[in-house]
Amino acid sequence: xxxxxxxxxxxxxxxxxxxxxxxxxxxxxxxxxxxxxxxxxxxxxxxxxxxxxxxxxxxxxxxxxxxxxxxxxxxxxxxxxxxxxxxxxxxxxxxxxxxxxxxxxxxxxxxxxxxxxxxxxxxxxxxxxxxxxxxxxxxxxxxxxxxxxxxxxxxxxxxxxxxxxxxxxxxxxxxxxxxxxxxxxxxxxxxxxxxxxxxxxxxxxxxxxxxxxxxxxxxxxxxxxxxxxxxxxxxxxxxxxxxxxxxxxxxxxxxxxxxxxxxxxxxxxxxxxxxxxx
Amino acid sequence: xxxxxxxxxxxxxxxxxxxxxxxxxxxxxxxxxxxxxxxxxxxxxxxxxxxxxxxxxxxxxxxxxxxxxxxxxxxxxxxxxxxxxxxxxxxxxxxxxxxxxxxxxxxxxxxxxxxxxxxxxxxxxxxxxxxxxxxxxxxxxxxxxxxxxxxxxxxxxxxxxxxxxxxxxxxxxxxxxxxxxxxxxxxxxxxxxxxxxxxxxxxxxxxxxxxxxxxxxxxxxxxxxxxxxxxxxxxxxxxxxxxxxxxxxxxxxxxxxxxxxxxxxxxxxxxxxxxxxxxxxxxxxxxxxxxxxxxxxxxxxxxxxxxxxxxxxxxxxxxxxxxxxxxxxxxxxxxxxxxxxxxxxxxxxxxxxxxxxxxxxxxxxxxxxxxxxxxxxxxxxxxxxxxxxxxxxxxxxxxxxxxxxxxxxxxxxxxxxxxxxxxxx
Numbered sequence: 001x002x003x004x005x006x007x008x009x010x011x012x013x014x015x016x017x018x019x020x021x022x023x024x025x026x027x028x029x030x031x032x033x034x035x036x037x038x039x040x041x042x043x044x045x046x047x048x049x050x051x052x053x054x055x056x057x058x059x060x061x062x063x064x065x066x067x068x069x070x071x072x073x074x075x076x077x078x079x080x081x082x083x084x085x086x087x088x089x090x091x092x093x094x095x096x097x098x099x100x101x102x103x104x105x106x107x108x109x110x111x112x113x114x115x116x117x118x119x120x121x122x123x124x125x126x127x128x129x130x131x132x133x134x135x136x137x138x139x140x141x142x143x144x145x146x147x148x149x150x151x152x153x154x155x156x157x158x159x160x161x162x163x164x165x166x167x168x169x170x171x172x173x174x175x176x177x178x179x180x181x182x183x184x185x186x187x188x189x190x191x192x193x194x195x196x197x198x199x200x201x202x203x204x205x206x207x208x209x210x211x212x213x214x215x216x217x218x219x220x221x222x223x224x225x226x227x228x229x230x231x232x233x234x235x236x237x238x239x240x241x242x243x244x245x246x247x248x249x250x251x252x253x254x255x256x257x258x259x260x261x262x263x264x265x266x267x268x269x270x271x272x273x274x275x276x277x278x
Numbered sequence: 279x280x281x282x283x284x285x286x287x288x289x290x291x292x293x294x295x296x297x298x299x300x301x302x303x304x305x306x307x308x309x310x311x312x313x314x315x316x317x318x319x320x321x322x323x324x325x326x327x328x329x330x331x332x333x334x335x336x337x338x339x340x341x342x343x344x345x346x347x348x349x350x351x352x353x354x355x356x357x358x359x360x361x362x363x364x365x366x367x368x369x370x371x372x373x374x375x376x377x378x379x380x381x382x383x384x385x386x387x388x389x390x391x392x393x394x395x396x397x398x399x400x401x402x403x404x405x406x407x408x409x410x411x412x413x414x415x416x417x418x419x420x421x422x423x424x425x426x427x428x429x430x431x432x433x434x435x436x437x438x439x440x441x442x443x444x445x446x447x448x449x450x451x452x453x454x455x456x457x458x459x460x461x462x463x464x465x466x467x468x469x470x471x472x473x474x475x476x477x478x479x480x481x482x483x484x485x486x487x488x489x490x491x492x493x494x495x496x497x498x499x500x501x502x503x504x505x506x507x508x509x510x511x512x513x514x515x516x517x518x519x520x521x522x523x524x525x526x527x528x529x530x531x532x533x534x535x536x537x538x539x540x541x542x543x544x545x546x547x548x549x550x551x552x553x554x555x556x557x558x559x560x561x562x563x564x565x566x567x568x569x570x571x572x573x574x575x576x577x578x579x580x581x582x583x584x585x586x587x588x589x590x591x592x593x594x595x596x597x598x599x600x601x602x603x604x605x606x607x608x609x610x611x612x613x614x615x616x617x618x619x620x621x622x623x624x625x626x627x628x629x630x631x632x633x634x635x636x637x638x639x640x641x642x643x644x645x646x647x648x649x650x651x652x653x654x655x656x657x658x659x660x661x662x663x664x665x666x667x668x669x670x671x672x673x674x675x676x677x678x679x680x681x682x683x684x685x686x687x688x689x690x691x692x693x694x695x696x697x698x699x700x701x702x703x
Contacts, residue, residue: 005482010433010475017437017459020369020422020652023444025437037471041433044425049650053403054637055414056423059653089638111662113640113653140662 008038012062016045019058024110032066032079032119045115046090059116061109067121067162067214068251073258078122078251080161080214083221085117086192092143093117093192097164098124100132101189104141111140123162130162146195148202150175152184155275156202158225159212160188163263167212170268178276191221196228203229207238208275212263213245220245239278244271301598304535310599311608312382313357313531317591318609320353320378322616323390324562331566341624343394345374345407346566351559352492353378354587355528358535359460359490362542367445367457368419369438371431374409375492376424376462383419385411387619388626397626404629414651428463429470432489435461436476439485439551456546458486465555466497469505480551481520488545489553490538492528494560494582499573512555520550528556529587531594559585 004011008029015025029035035042042062049057067080085093092114096102102120109116124130149164150171159167164187171185184202188194203209209229211222222243229241244263252258327343334342349356352375360382363370370379377390393400394408401411406426413421422434439459446454467473468491480487491511495502502509512525522544526537534556541552559582563570570579596602640650649656 005475005478007471007475007478009471010436010479013430013433013472013475014437014440014479017369017422017434017439018441018444020434021367021438021441021445022653022655023441024654040425040427040430040472044423044427044430048423048652049640050637051402051406051410052412052414052423052650053401053405054641054648054650055401056412057640057650057652059640092639111654111659113650113659 008034008036009041012038012041012045012060015060015062016041016048016058019060020056024059024061026061026063026110029062029064031077032064032081033076035062035064042085042091043088046088049090049114057113059113061106061116061118063118063120065120065122065125067119067123068258068262069122070127071255071258072253073251073255073262074253075250080119080121080251081216082117082119082161082191083215083219083224086194086221086224091115091117091192092190093119094143094190095119095121095161096124096189097121097161097187098130098132100135100139101141101147101187102130103135104139105143105189107140108142112143116143119161121162129165141189143190144193144195146189146198147187148184148198149187150183150185151181152206153181154178154206155182155208155210155272156184156186156199156206157210157212157268157272158186158188158199160191161214163212163214166263166265167268169265170272173265173269174272177273182276183272194221194225196225196232199225200229200232203233204236207236208278209233209237210242210244210268210271210275212268213243214262215245216248217243217245218248239275242271242275244268300536301532304532304539305598307539308358308361308535310531310595313354313361314591314595314599314605314608315612316357316360316378316381317354317588318612319381319387319616320349320357321588322612323377323387324348324350324353326391326616326620327394328562328566340395343408343566344396345409346394347374347377347409347564348562349375349377351494351529351561351582351586354531354591355492355534355538355556355558356462357382358531359462359538362538363419363460365419365457365546366417367442367454369435369457369459370419370421371435371438371459371461372411372421372424373428373431373462373464373467374407374424374426375464376411376421377409379462380411380413380421383413383421384415385413387616388622391616391620391623392626395623395626396628397623398629399626403633405634414648416651420651429467429472431463432461432467432470432472432476433479435459436479436485436487439480439487440483442486443483456548458488458542458545460488460490462490462492464497465491465493465495465502465509465511466500466505467491468511477515477518477521477551477553481518484520484548484550486545486548487551488541489551491553491555493555493557495557496560496564496570496574498564498568499570510555512553515553522550522552523554524552525555526557528558529585529590531587531591558587559583561586 011027015027018025045058068078085091094105157167171183174183211225213222226241246261327346356378360379389400396404410424410426412423442454442457445451512523524537526533541554544552
């Protein structure tokens with residue numbers, strides 16, 4: 001571990017150069033928003049294998065915290081625009097919801113031949129939501145494997161990152177009102193690649209899907225999931241695919257304003273029940 | 279990793295004048311026959327491309343080079359630089375006018391011509407512009423993948439240089455001792471954030487980086503004075519800490535060799551980074567589609583023509599290295615080789631379009647695939663034995679209105695299904 005000058009372009013460009021020399025650099029950006037000056041190096045890193053026809057690759061890992069904090073947000077430290085990196089060619093993107101997944105995914109990222117964005121949610125750092133038993137020195141969690149946190153038959157809820165915990169709270173409420181087998185909750189864990197087989201199999205079983213994410217609505221990653229379901233689960237759907245996410249507004253600072261834009265457990269319950277009534 | 283503060287560097291950019299005393303050293307240090315061959319080859323490649331493009335009305339369209347960037351005028355100095363890059367772990371970060379350096383580091387004339395024509399093989403198998411280069415030389419100086427944006431070459435070179443120290447000091451691999459990273463850039467690139475980011479990294483950490491700035495006076499049509507005050511980055515960096523700065527005439531072969539040898543020696547000795555600014559003439563428009571007559575006076579163009587380094591290289595070589603007959607023979611040999619390379623490049627097929635979706639991400643190796651440079655080797659990675667992903671196959675849609683999608687009913691895979699996910703190794 002070593003210090004660097006305060007230039008994100010330098011932090012990422014340096015990591016790329018180090019990867020070329022056969023090292024496995026793990027770069028850290030203080031918060032997601034501060035990766036903006038590194039956009040050029042991030043984009044170039046993602047396409048290097050393709051544009052050199054596999055002559056070069058730069059499989060770096062870039063850690064970056066983001067998302068809402070405990071009782072505070074703002075447009076600089078709380079950005080959660082994972083779809084930007086899901087759309088960036090060549091990158092894989094992890095958004096773990098607890099420390100155990102974080103351990104497994106970070107190991108997978110460091111051993112991967114592809115560059116990885118490793119998103120660390122602020123609300124899961126040093127909080128009980130994010131804590132989990134240490135899974136062991138050998139635990140490696142491959143990208144692209146979602147996790148069924150609760151099995152159910154009538155509605156699939158898909159989420160990732162910190163909102164998984166609000167969805168768990170909502171799922172417990174829904175189980176009390178509609179039965180233990182009503183809701184299936186999937187933690188996607190990585191959005192690039194994402195476990196489309198798991199989600200498709202679940203939605204083909206339940207016929208309903210609610211996607212919950214912190215990124216803003218328009219062209220958020222929920223739109224990609226909804227588009228895939230609309231095509232590949234069309235004949236199994238009993239209700240429209242619903243998205244519950246931050247509307248197209250930046251993350252505000254005051255907790256009251258923050259709560260006004262963030263998906264809540266109560267909001268998940270409300271939307272889930274609306275779908276269950278269809 | 280510990281920062282490695284470099285000893286104080288000279289505080290002034292000192293123009294260096296060639297002296298007779300230095301001649302024996304320079305003659306011993308640089309293989310001028312190689313320099314001559316590569317410079318003549320570069321010039322012949324530019325001639326071939328520019329001539330073809332000039333006659334675009336009468337030549338087959340597939341012979342045209344869509345993005346032609348002439349290195350004319352920059353060529354001699356770059357070939358001298360290439361002759362000094364002789365460490366197996368040297369790496370260069372290049373830009374769009376760096377073809378002479380690549381020739382000096384082993385690029386074949388055929389690959390040099392096939393890449394701008396978009397043919398198979400070469401830098402990118404026809405995927406990228408022909409000047410967006412790379413050279414994954416194993417066991418020799420390599421050229422890191424160039425980026426098509428200006429300034430993007432600098433920070434990866436600084437990262438390479440930091441890796442030189444990491445391999446040597448942290449991993450104890452003495453084979454990296456004395457290696458360096460060299461970043462080539464035009465004078466306009468010193469205005470980019472990448473340049474300053476890399477300069478900060480190199481000078482604060484004492485990294486073995488050589489900043490090689492070619493100043494041809496114009497960024498496309500914009501004068502150097504818009505990029506740095508007074509247009510001279512070497513002068514402006516004279517007081518920068520931990521930086522060995524030199525400034526000279528890149529069209530004078532002897533002066534160039536002296537400057538570059540001093541800078542390379544400084545960096546290889548572990549005394550910190552160096553920056554060399556070389557003035558060079560721009561003997562062509564910025565690129566093929568550009569017409570410099572729209573923004574340069576005939577006098578300015580003529581003044582640059584008078585500074586062409588190639589006649590000066592000929593004069594230097596025929597005075598000290600070879601006789602005129604040998605030079606002429608070399609010139610004829612290069613012309614013959616480039617002609618053959620051009621025919622071979624034009625005869626190359628375009629890459630199979632079915633391949634163009636490959637390598638967005640890592641893929642299981644297929645016969646003929648390159649072994650990518652960067653990150654862990656396959657052997658290192660397999661030693662960790664990441665568990666394989668579970669099978670992802672699903673059968674065709676079994677709905678009453680078949681849509682080509684997949685159904686959960688069986689486990690048979692369906693070619694052409696809607697699952698267009700990228701392949702992840």
